[in-house]
Amino acid sequence: MGHLARTAVLGIDPRLVLVFELGAPVEPEDFRRAGLRVLDASHRRVVIAFADDPELAAFNERLDALQGGAPEGQKSEPYAAFFDAIDSLRTLGPDDRVTERLAQVLASGSADGMLRLDVECWHPDDRDLAADWLAALSDAVDQAGGRVADRYVHDAAGLLLARVYAPAKRVHELAELDFVARIDVLPTPALTVPQLLGTDDARLPPVEPPADGAPIVGVIDSGVRSAHPLLAGAVVTADALGTGIADGQDEHGHGTMIAALILHGRVDSAIARGLPLRPLAQIVSARVLNSENQFPEEDLWERDLADAVEWCVDQGASVINISLGDNRAVLSEARQMSAAAVIDALARRHGVTIVICTGNIGPLDYMDVSDEGAAVAYPAPLLDAAHARLIDPAPAMLALTVGGMTQAAAATGLSGRETVVRVPMGRPGWPSPFTRVGPGVGGAVKPELVELAGTLGIESGRLVDNDAELSVISAGAAVDRLLAFDVGTSFAAPLATRVATAVKARFPDFSANLVRALVLSSAEPPAFGQELEAERPSDRAEAVRRLFGYGRPSIARATESTTHRVVLVAEDQIPIDGIHIYEIPVPEAFFAAGGQRGLDVALAYSPRTRAHRLDYMASRMEFHLVRGMPLDDVARIFAQLEDEADDGENADTDVQGEAGGQELDAEPAQPTSLRQLGSRYCGMSPSTTVRSRGANQLGRVVFSQRLDRDRHTPMHLVVRNLNRWDDSTATQPYALALALWRTESHGELYAELEARLETVVEVPVEIELRP
DSSP, X not given: OGGGGOOOOSSOOGGGEEEEEEXXXXXXXXXXXXXXXXXXXXXXXXXXXXXXXXXXXXXXXXXXXXXTOOXXXXXXXXXXXXXXXXXXXXXXXXXXXXXXXXXXXXXXXXXXXXXXXXXXXXXXXXXXXXXXHHHHHHHHHHHTTOEEEEEEXXXXXXXXXXEEEEEGGGHHHHHTOTTEEEEEEEOOOSSOHHHHHOOOGGGSOOBXXXXXXXXXXXXXXXXXXXXXXXXXXXXXXXXXXXXXXXOSBOSSSHHHHHHXXXXXXXXXXXXXXXXXXXXXXXEEEEEOSOTTSSOOTTSOHHHHHHHHHHHHHHTTOSEEEEOOOEEEEEOOSSSOOXXXXXXXXXXXXXXXXXXXXXXXXXXXXXSOOSSTTHHHHTHHHHHHXXXXXXXETTTOTTSEEEEEEOOOSOSOTTSSSOOSSOEESSOTTSBOTTBOBOOOGGGOOXXXXXXXXXXXXXETTEEEOOOGGGSEEEEOOOTTOSEEEEOSXXXXXXXXXXXXXXXHHHOTTOOHHHHHHHHHHTOBOOSXXXXXXXXXXXXXXXXXXXXXXXXXXXXXXXXXXXXXXXXXXXXEEEETTOEEXXXXXXXXXXXXXXXOEEEEEEEEEOOOBOTTOSSOBSEEEEEEEEESSOHHHHHXXXXXXXXXXXXXXXXXXXXXXXXXHOOOSOOOOOOGGGGXXXXXXXXXXXXXXXXXXXXXEEEEEEXXXXXXXXXXXXXXXXXXXXXXXXXXXXXXXXXXXEEXXXXXXXXXXXHHHHHHSSSTTBOOOSEEEXX
């Protein structure tokens, strides 16, 4: 073997890095016991290990023992399982140094120009040699027609990093350098620094007026800069409601950023496309915050908030964004908070969709960030911090509450000088380190949704909060700059508000309940979760819900059906303690083999509420999925049910499955009175007990195998309304949005369901049971 003649060094000699191709999983500790230093590993594919001694003495001792046969009294050779799992052994090559993400970019052929790369080199534990390697890297990048933006050497941590710009077609030349350990691609900011800092209107694409009849959205905030070119023509009116606030113009900039995000979505991406912009809505702005972005001290802020909601409704708003909260009022008890109770009462009275942010908490309030390791360690202490819970009015039950997530993979790309030293907190798709966490009152799923809110950076043990690449970019209120950037869950809420607005624009006659249901049904579950340590999968699922709710909403999924995903809706009123049963049309593609198929069911309702009652909502609604049972039998069983105490003892439990933690065709334990359904009861995730604690609910079930016609049809959705303290003659309005979906490479759904139903968006109640 050629490596035997090489000399080992105290650090890492790239010539001594070996790759083990595995046919079965092997624990890293097994390699360590064989005298190999594990550098990186992936499941059943490649383990990269460094030999501390060029002779591989310990490894060869084990190999000799294996070749010596089974010792007397033993059935197999020593270390047989270890060596049987190894398919091949080779030196590290160029393809091993390119990350999977970069390999996909290069293979797609979409990157013909300059790529932004992070290049990590092995650290040799020799300062002079490390400098030589970085110099050699710089020479190679120059010869390839690129440039090195920054480099970083940290001897104690064994880090040797460089931020590099290089032509896509020359990346493999850099991967040939044996001192390179890893090359990864980073996203390039959508805007350039001149575009971000510019003041010339000509840098912006043309902005058209909103469409006739565009929905009106209320923005309760610091006012708006109504003459801003991204807002002009879309602001219907702006008024000041707080004591001592002179007019509705934005002196802070917060409200202007919010309004532009509602109208245009991610402003940097919208500008980068260079196409004309058409605002999605019209804006009415209620200014309740002063120039310091605070409520006036002379006012009860709950009263100002209530007045602002009433004013927005009077101006015709059907959707309202509230990106503010009281940091002094942190949810700590089962009872509802004052401003949240006001929001719930007004949302129900006026039939308006209200979207609220969770509020923010500083990472320094729950952890020590002096170590760069905090950049990936923060989710656990954030979840553990009691003072990181939601702030008023985020726990409002009849509102959609939105937490923050990050998409930053690198920092300083929109700075005057780019540096590799600054590390973003979190990775793309992780929770923002400042987002507040649920659950809500009574354990309700809160937040229900998550959207982009930016993140913070860590540089030399300090937090950085003014990096544009880590931030949300939107319209600015300053007269000398058109764009601004900031971080916070304040900017996640308007992106979710935009989804609700799109639903209202597409279906202007839909109620607030149905708007909420469609937004919920569009939520895609987060990929984040495996990074959290948990004893049980259900503990991990609960932690993810507290951070992300049901997931990130999507305009396309909330407003349109596709060939492989069909959305059905229903609106009705259900009596107290009543039951509605719907038959779900099961498409033929669900009975075909291959791929996955599933159902997402969203329920939104608007019960009466009382702030000082432990049972905050007057009634509790829930839904159940039953398969393979005639309608009459389903009706008989549910008509006999009694309300069960929600003490968790008999609750159905989450079953962790594939596809981002969604539930597979599994049978969790049913509530006691439903156990007579046996295998006919189709469990969903999260469980009925979990999701029914709130007024905004989403349940998912994923089938990884084809459905059996006798076992799965007919399929019924049973909706129950359980009285807590409501008037026995009352009826409860509610809305359902049900999405049936199939893996896109398999059978289509839309044409079949369109032919089977009178309309593809509405499904009637099959039976109603009254108490």
